[in-house]
Amino acid sequence: MTARKPSLFSLPSGSVSDDSPPSRSRSLDRTAAHPPPAQSAKSNSRSPHRRPAQPHHSSSSHGFGTGRHFLVSEPDSIGSPPCHHHLVSLDEEAALEGDGSTSASERDSLLRHGHARGTDSPKRRLTFPSNGYGATHDGDGATLKRSESILRVAGLIDDRSGEYEQFRKSDAELAKMSKKVRKxxxxxxxxxxxxxxxDEILENARAKAMTGELIPSVSAKQADSEEEARASIRWAINLNTVVNIVLLGAKIAIVLVSRSMSLIASTVDSAMDFLSTLIVLGTSRFIEHRDWKSNYIYPTGKQRMEPLGVLVFSVFMIASFLQVLIESISRMLDPNLEAPRIPYTVLGVMCATIVIxxxxxxxxxxxxxxxxxxxxxxxENDIVFNFFSILFPYVGQLVxxxxxxxxxxxLLSLYIIxxxxxxxxxxxxxxxxRRAxxxxHQRIAYLLTRFSxxxxxxxxxxxxHAGEGLVCEVDMVLPPDTSLPVAHNLGEAAQYAIEQxxxxxxxxxxxxxxxNPLSGHLQR
Structure with a gap:
């Protein structure tokens, strides 16, 4: 049987040098002169710690651009990347534990980055802080701590974070500009x-230890912000519920005192407010309720219920005020219409409603x-509506x-409609x-330009739009000789980053x- 030609595994040059090894082993007997023997597919699948591939610095004809290239043995026709990790190898995680099992001199030789001596490029090396993670630095530069992005460690993003901040204008500078320029x-x-x-999302990406899965991580600041947002939404909905119940009862009472058409319209508006609060509250509770059954029925979540609830309420609102408009027109055509009386009690209730x-x-x-x-x-509609609801009958009574x-x-009914x-x-x-x-689009395009x-x-x-949220579809073009693992890693990392x-x-x-000009989908 003829020997199988080893496959070529490429990684982007990115922020790491071409001499960087793709992975680091726990083994103390790893040398470049004695590569690990090929394993069968059966033994390879059982082994949790495979030996890393030996680096091979090929010419540009072996790959596209200035990527790093590694020879990987393919036992029994089963090809695999030189590391378990989607983005960083399992052995690298182990090497960065710093448990003392590896001598300092060996770790230094294993983790040294950069070109050969005598070149202009600065060295890049990994250190071992007590937290168990390596930190990359250039020379004597600032050490990157545990929060180092897994995308940066894997060379999947560049170093252009904050590149365009030089174009930001401060409040003081904006104040000196003309109105159009300031806008x-x-x-x-x-x-x-x-x-x-x-930039914050790309610089805070994480990978699960020992599994290699890229976590669509949310920073602590972003997680706290989302929890505060959910609490604020619940508070706003509960506040509206209480306010609308109180105001609806008060307006029903004043309509019985004064049969003003404007006040009737205001009362209908308050009734619709109460209905809207119930619809929004029910929709919010339905969205927040999650179990295995709802996850199965709604695999992409239930966020689209939110605009659907607003849609239903809009229909109720328009239909109700069409009836008020019809009644107002019939009263305008009534020759025996009597002017309504507006006592000070009604005036006080309406003013309190506007303030609340x-x-x-x-x-x-x-x-x-x-x-x-x-x-x-x-x-906002209630503020305007209640103001004119009391203004029209009160001024009519005065004049x-x-x-x-x-x-x-x-007029108020037409405004609401x-x-x-x-x-x-x-x-x-x-x-x-509808298109966003x-x-x-600028935000997504900038994120994609930060990649390899x-x-x-x-x-x-x-x-x-798919309801209130947005759905993104993007095609990234890679060189034809890009290996499947590299293409998969780039695409998956970009997808997770966009979804955050x-x-x-x-x-x-x-x-x-x-x-090519083809969209990748059939035209419907």
């Missing part, structure tokens, strides 16, 4: 903020959620113009897969070997 730089600062989010709704609007303004935004819009009240009721029609259409567009704005230099091009970047961005519900990263 431009404010948008630029917002773009830089989205780039910082990308203003407080609710301010409390909901800073919370980013489709449900809370619907409650915020509802509170003794009886038709001013139904005119006000009709137009507002909620816009909300309805906005949620319909999101549920039907250019700012979102082996990425030749990025084509067919599609970002579209705020607002991204799901990401799909495809790998191509040629640049």
């Amino acid at each position: 431009f730089y404010q948008r630029q600062n917002e773009t830089l903020d989205s780039f910082l989010e990308v 709704k203003s407080g609710v609007w301010l409390s909901c303004r800073a919370i980013k959620s489709a449900s809370v935004e619907a409650l915020q819009q509802d509170a 003794k113009f009886r038709y001013l009240d139904p005119i006000g009721g009709a 137009i507002e909620w029609t816009q909300t309805l259409l906005d949620n319909v567009r999101k549920l039907t897969g 704005p250019p700012q979102e 230099s082996r990425v030749v091009a990025v084509q067919h970047l599609s970002l579209y 961005l705020s607002g991204i519900e799901r990401a799909f990263v495809h790998i191509d070997i040629t640049v």
Whole structure:
């Protein structure tokens, strides 16, 4: 039987040198002169610690660009990368434990990076802090601690973090600019903020010890922020529930005192507020409830229920105020219409309603959620609605113009119908897969440019709504000679990183070997 030609396994040059070994072994007898013997497929699958491959510095004809190349034996036609880890080898994790089983001189020889002596390139080496993880540094530079990104260790991202911060404008600089120029730089600062989010995610990626699985990790700061956001949403919904119940009871009482059409419209609005709170509360509880059955029925989560609940409520709101509009028009055409009486008790209740709704609007303004935004819009409508609901009948009573009240009721009904029609259409567009704005595409494109230099091009970047969240589809072009493990690692790492961005519900990263105008999907 003829000997099998070893396969070529390539890694990007990235931030590590071409002489870097792909993995590090616990074994003390590892030498370049005595490579490990080939194992059978059966024994290889049982062994938890395979010997690392020997580095082979081939010419550029063996690979694309300036990648590192390693010869890997393929026992029994079963090829495998030179390490168990998707991004960092299992043996590297063991070497970085620093348990004293390996001498300092051997660790130094195993973990030394950089080119040969006499070159201009600085050395890069790994040290062994007490936390058990290696830290990369250049010369006498600052040591990278345990938070070192697994993507950087594996050479899958570059060192351009914060590259564009030099273009940020401070508040003092913005204050000196004209209005139009200031608006431009404010948008630029917002773009830089989205780039910082990308940098933070890429610099904090983790890998599970001993398994090699890349964790779509969330930093402690981001996890705390998400928990605070969920608590804020629950607080806003509960506050709206209590406020709407109290105001609905108060308005029913004042309508019995004064049969003003504008006040009837305001009472209907409060009833719809209470209904909206119930819909939002029920939807929120339904989304938060998770068990094996719901995970099976809804494999991508239940976040799309949120805009669906807003959609249902919008229909209720529009239908209710169409009835108020019809009643207002009928009163305007009534020649025997009597002017309503507005006592001071009614006036006081309506003023208190405006003040309370203003407080609710301010409390909901800073919370980013489709449900809370619907409650915020509802509170904003209530402020305007309640103000004119008392203004029209009260002024009509003062000037003794009886038709001013139904005119006000009709105008307020038209206002609510137009507002909620816009909300309805906005949620319909999101549920039907509308394309995301250019700012979102810029954020994804920046993230992809931070990855390995082996990425030749990025084509067919599609970002579209699937409810409130966004779905991302992107094709990355790699050289045709890229090995399957490297292509898999790049694609999977990019996919996990994209899904950690705020607002991204799901990401799909495809790998191509040629640049072509085809979208990769059938045109429907």
